[in-house]
Amino acid sequence: MQRLVLNEEQQMLKDAARGFLSESGSVSQLRQLRDRQDETGFDRSLWQQMVEMGLAGTLIPEAFGGSEFGHVGMGQVFEEAGRNLTASPLFATSVLGATALQLAGNEQQQQHLSAIAEGTLLIALAVDEKGRHAPARVETRAEANDSGYVLTGRKTYVIDGHVANTLIVSARTSGAARDEDGISLFLVDADAPGVDIERTIMVDSHNSAVVRLDQVQVANAAILGQVGQGFAVLSQVLNVGNAHLAAELLGVATASFESTVAYLKERQQFGVSLGSFQALQHRAAHLWSEIELLKSVVLKALRALDDRADNAPALVSLAKAKACEIAQLATNEGVQMHGGVGMTDEYDIGLFMKRARPLQQLFGDYHFHADRYATLSGY
Amino acid sequence: MVDLETFRQETRAWLEQNCPHSMRSPFKSDKDVCWGGRNWTFQSDDQQLWLERMAERGWTAPDWPVEYGGGGLSREEHKVLREELARIQARPPLNSFGVWMIGPALLKFGSEALKRQHLPAIVRGEIRWCQGYSEPGAGSDLAGLQTKAVDQGDHFIVNGQKVWTSYADKADWMFALVRTNPDVKKQMGISLVLFDMTTPGVSTRPIKLISGSSPFCETFLDDVRVEKDQVVGEIDKGWSIAKYLLTHEREMIGGFGRTAAGQKTLSQQAIDQLGLEQGRLADSFIRSDLARWDMDAKAFEITGERVTDETKSGQGVGHASAMLKYYGTELNKRRQEMLLAIYGSDAMVWEGEAWNDGALSRQWLRSKGNSIEGGTSEIQLNVIAKNILGLG
Numbered sequence: 015m016q017r018l019v020l021n022e023e024q025q026m027l028k029d030a031a032r033g034f035l036s037e038s039g040s041v042s043q044l045r046q047l048r049d050r051q052d053e054t055g056f057d058r059s060l061w062q063q064m065v066e067m068g069l070a071g072t073l074i075p076e077a078f079g080g081s082e083f084g085h086v087g088m089g090q091v092f093e094e095a096g097r098n099l100t101a102s103p104l105f106a107t108s109v110l111g112a113t114a115l116q117l118a119g120n121e122q123q124q125q126h127l128s129a130i131a132e133g134t135l136l137i138a139l140a141v142d143e144k145g146r147h148a149p150a151r152v153e154t155r156a157e158a159n160d161s162g163y164v165l166t167g168r169k170t171y172v173i174d175g176h177v178a179n180t181l182i183v184s185a186r187t188s189g190a191a192r193d194e195d196g197i198s199l200f201l202v203d204a205d206a207p208g209v210d211i212e213r214t215i216m217v218d219s220h221n222s223a224v225v226r227l228d229q230v231q232v233a234n235a236a237i238l239g240q241v242g243q244g245f246a247v248l249s250q251v252l253n254v255g256n257a258h259l260a261a262e263l264l265g266v267a268t269a270s271f272e273s274t275v276a277y278l279k280e281r282q283q284f285g286v287s288l289g290s291f292q293a294l295q296h297r298a299a300h301l302w303s304e305i306e307l308l309k310s311v312v313l314k315a316l317r318a319l320d321d322r323a324d325n326a327p328a329l330v331s332l333a334k335a336k337a338c339e340i341a342q343l344a345t346n347e348g349v350q351m352h353g354g355v356g357m358t359d360e361y362d363i364g365l366f367m368k369r370a371r372p373l374q375q376l377f378g379d380y381h382f383h384a385d386r387y388a389t390l391s392g393y
Numbered sequence: 394m395v396d397l398e399t400f401r402q403e404t405r406a407w408l409e410q411n412c413p414h415s416m417r418s419p420f421k422s423d424k425d426v427c428w429g430g431r432n433w434t435f436q437s438d439d440q441q442l443w444l445e446r447m448a449e450r451g452w453t454a455p456d457w458p459v460e461y462g463g464g465g466l467s468r469e470e471h472k473v474l475r476e477e478l479a480r481i482q483a484r485p486p487l488n489s490f491g492v493w494m495i496g497p498a499l500l501k502f503g504s505e506a507l508k509r510q511h512l513p514a515i516v517r518g519e520i521r522w523c524q525g526y527s528e529p530g531a532g533s534d535l536a537g538l539q540t541k542a543v544d545q546g547d548h549f550i551v552n553g554q555k556v557w558t559s560y561a562d563k564a565d566w567m568f569a570l571v572r573t574n575p576d577v578k579k580q581m582g583i584s585l586v587l588f589d590m591t592t593p594g595v596s597t598r599p600i601k602l603i604s605g606s607s608p609f610c611e612t613f614l615d616d617v618r619v620e621k622d623q624v625v626g627e628i629d630k631g632w633s634i635a636k637y638l639l640t641h642e643r644e645m646i647g648g649f650g651r652t653a654a655g656q657k658t659l660s661q662q663a664i665d666q667l668g669l670e671q672g673r674l675a676d677s678f679i680r681s682d683l684a685r686w687d688m689d690a691k692a693f694e695i696t697g698e699r700v701t702d703e704t705k706s707g708q709g710v711g712h713a714s715a716m717l718k719y720y721g722t723e724l725n726k727r728r729q730e731m732l733l734a735i736y737g738s739d740a741m742v743w744e745g746e747a748w749n750d751g752a753l754s755r756q757w758l759r760s761k762g763n764s765i766e767g768g769t770s771e772i773q774l775n776v777i778a779k780n781i782l783g784l785g
Contacts, residue, residue, distance in 0.1 A: 017702035295778035310696040388684040
């Protein structure tokens with residue numbers, strides 16, 4: 015059995031991602047994007063460099079120009095992205111898009127994978143229709159006609175929606191509003207008539223959008239996978255997505271924790287460093303312990319995806335639930351232990367808290383995944 | 394090394410032949426646990442047979458070298474053995490501080506003579522050991538211990554008092570920390586010594602706990618003669634061995650929260666007691682608490698796996714044992730509180746056969762000590778803050 019540690023190649027990828035992102039995808043770059051109200055929401059030259067490093071094709075087979083490096087490898091990149099609050103299309107395009115196309119794409123659709131690896135195609139996955147994640151709650155309709163299907167509905171919190179070339183949209187071809195059966199996935203051109211996309215400015219300054227579909231005509235060839243059977247594919251895509259979100263949250267939690275500990279050592283009150291007070295030491299030590307557990311479950315979930323293990327869904331929910339819980343704790347403790355400066359825009363700790371919460375909500379928060387874990391465990 | 398699958402088949406066949414059927418069910422109470430030792434009264438012929446057969450193969454200490462009576466199994470084979478034992482819900486043949494604590498310390502620090510003298514008797518369950526660490530004035534501040542050992546040439550004369558000595562009243566030998574040099578920094582003048590509990594001057598008195606049991610004793614040492622060849626490692630250098638043993642103890646206590654072989658999982662007990670409605674535990678509030686505990690327990694288990702793998706790969710942060718001890722014991726306390734919620738007043742019964750002699754209430758009370766013994770949770774957090782985070 016493979017050990018629960020990174021192998022040499024994975025460690026090298028992690029180190030490379032750390033060096034690169036702390037240089038070129040750092041918190042100060044996110045501040046610049048925010049402050050100049052950048053409409054793209056990410057830096058195209060950064061993305062180009064990530065493509066050149068091969069990151070865009072990490073999960074893509076070599077036949078399509080990817081490196082097929084796997085989820086443990088990709089997870090290291092997301093952990094580093096979490097540390098730096100890096101804004102990039104890597105998640106929506108190279109995780110969600112690439113996974114959906116590999117799982118359900120026909121031969122022609124899989125050609126898109128090459129474009130993803132080359133960095134010429136951006137994808138967005140349009141799933142949710144309300145604030146709280148509920149992937150089976152699909153009211154967007156797809157009605158068959160002579161030319162294919164006509165899509166009508168509204169999708170919210172679509173990551174990279176306003177910059178994507180292609181949308182993957184879940185829509186109902188049959189069944190009632192919460193049925194898992196009857197959901198189908200469609201590839202929709204972002205420029206297609208009837209598609210209206212509006213960026214949503216989020217608390218973390220990362221990309222999100224509302225997608226309105228008004229009588230959008232798509233061809234039969236736009237169906238991704240089997241008609242009415244899209245939920246099974248979607249579940250797998252979300253599963254993969256949640257593992258990488260957990261990795262990113264691990265990065266957010268770790269960076270918050272490290273900067274908080276550094277502050278405890280540096281900040282002097284009563285003539286001594288804050289870190290000399292046991293009340294704070296114990297809270298820091300508890301948080302460290304929790305982050306150690308989080309590291310373990312994130313790595314285990316990523317490994318389970320690479321191994322295609324039967325219990326991967328439960329392990330992913332465990333990782334995401336724990337990631338939500340601990341990123342929340344780490345950022346809350348971080349702001350509190352920074353004291354007054356923790357409330358200022360100038361210090362980074364607030365940005366970490368603002369990044370953690372949308373990541374927590376995306377594709378299910380602690381409660382969602384605790385519930386799923388219990389269900390998968392038979393209770 | 395024998396092919397693992399062959400080893401598994403052979404082990405399975407041997408266990409099938411040799412594990413008595415009455416030993417293939419979880420312990421019903423503490424009385425079913427076999428501790429061995431000179432004064433041990435076996436609960437049944439099967440209990441005795443099971444210990445003897447396992448000891449014969451060295452499988453009471455599966456990973457110890459064969460030359461000292463151990464099983465000589467590789468890590469992988471040991472894992473297979475554990476899995477095969479779990480498969481038939483076999484009871485551990487022997488609970489032993491010898492196997493868990495002083496044995497590993499002797500293997501690492503002991504002289505050849507000490508190993509040959511003590512290890513085989515531990516494997517066979519013939520000698521039961523107890524640990525003389527804490528003193529009335531040295532609990533969390535263990536290095537402040539005052540039990541004195543005065544050099545008499547070929548032996549020491551030891552005077553002092555130990556407390557929280559597990560099963561001292563039933564043990565045959567003690568491994569104890571004593572002060573051999575009072576004139577140096579407190580950690581520098583401590584030695585680890587071994588002596589027979591029947592030595593004149595040794596007396597014990599059990600301490601009754603809130604759980605009703607008396608697993609711990611006060612131990613009084615009054616002019617006790619300890620031979621110099623019974624010092625483990627070097628004189629005055631016992632503190633590093635003590636810390637090694639504390640680490641071992643932390644890992645052991647930290648493991649208490651895990652579900653033992655054959656024991657019903659917490660979620661299964663909840664399902665049995667509360668029932669399912671449309672596939673979900675009927676009590677939604679207990680369900681959410683249970684999920685939180687269950688996930689933390691799983692995360693803890695996976696962390697144990699990662700820490701082990703990191704150690705094997707030469708990575709990792711060292712002081713992980715403080716975290717494992719802290720988290721594991723807090724988890725077990727939470728588990729016991731969950732059991733109270735699941736069983737309700739049934740968990741509050743103190744006596745009566747129908748309630749398994751109040752096992753639930755007693756183990757709940759006993760669990761409160763987990764985060765105190767072997768270094769309190771607060772001490773573990775101190776260790777993490779100082780040694781890992783560099784706060785201070």
